[in-house]
Amino acid sequence: MTSDERFRRIYAAHFDALLAYAIRRVEQPEDAADVVAEAFVVVWRRRGDVPPDDEVRMWLYGVARRVLANHHRGRARRDRLGERLRQRLRAVVPTDPGSDVPHRLVLRAALARLSALDREVLMLTFWEGLEPREIATVLGLSAPTVRARLSRARRRLRELVGHDLGPPGHELGVRTGRTPEEGR
Structure with a gap:
């Protein structure tokens, strides 16, 4: 066998x-x-x-x-x-600034309206905590270019979001009225 x-x-x-x-x-x-x-x-x-x-x-x-x-x-x-x-x-996860923003839907919608490069510069700055010189290395750009893009992206984001997002729970495109308790 x-x-x-x-x-x-x-x-x-x-x-x-x-x-x-x-x-x-x-x-x-x-x-x-x-x-x-x-x-x-x-x-x-x-x-x-x-x-x-x-x-x-x-x-x-x-x-x-x-x-x-x-x-x-x-x-x-x-x-x-x-x-x-x-x-x-x-x-x-808890260090994600987006999770702390009560209006993250508004913020995400505004970020989506930015160019991909501006959005990435902002996210690398605020969510990943990178400096402009580090972002320049990641993206293959010069540090002055990153600083200019960051400044422009911040300004554009402020325009899209505004300085005051309104009361908690506010979503773009949704109209709400005051309840009788709020009017007192």
Whole structure:
């Protein structure tokens, strides 16, 4: 019997037992299927090392056990990485000035009316905290050009937004009237 035929015979004879073994040791059934598939990849690669038939079942459990250990370590690493990323996002998101502006819809609409370059200069300045010389490097422009664009973009944004955005909740194009309580 060739090693390929023996592998097929071992696979057919032990697949269900290995799957049951893995299902009882992982949180998601999909993970068990991945563990068994990886275990049989190891068996395929090590076809020449597979013990005699009376020892193969225990050897397969040992292979599956090591694959499971790798699976659990990988899951723990992904969980730790995910937590670090969530912490970084929590630290970064609140510093977005756009989220603090009660009239962000008005601001975003005004930004959309600016040229792409002026919008990028403003965003790099206020949201990313870059200096004109740093923005010049990012955009491939000279620092004096960035300062001129920044000045022009600020002026244009002020024209589009105005100095007073109105009472909280105001949206462009929506007319509201005073409630009787407000008139007192």
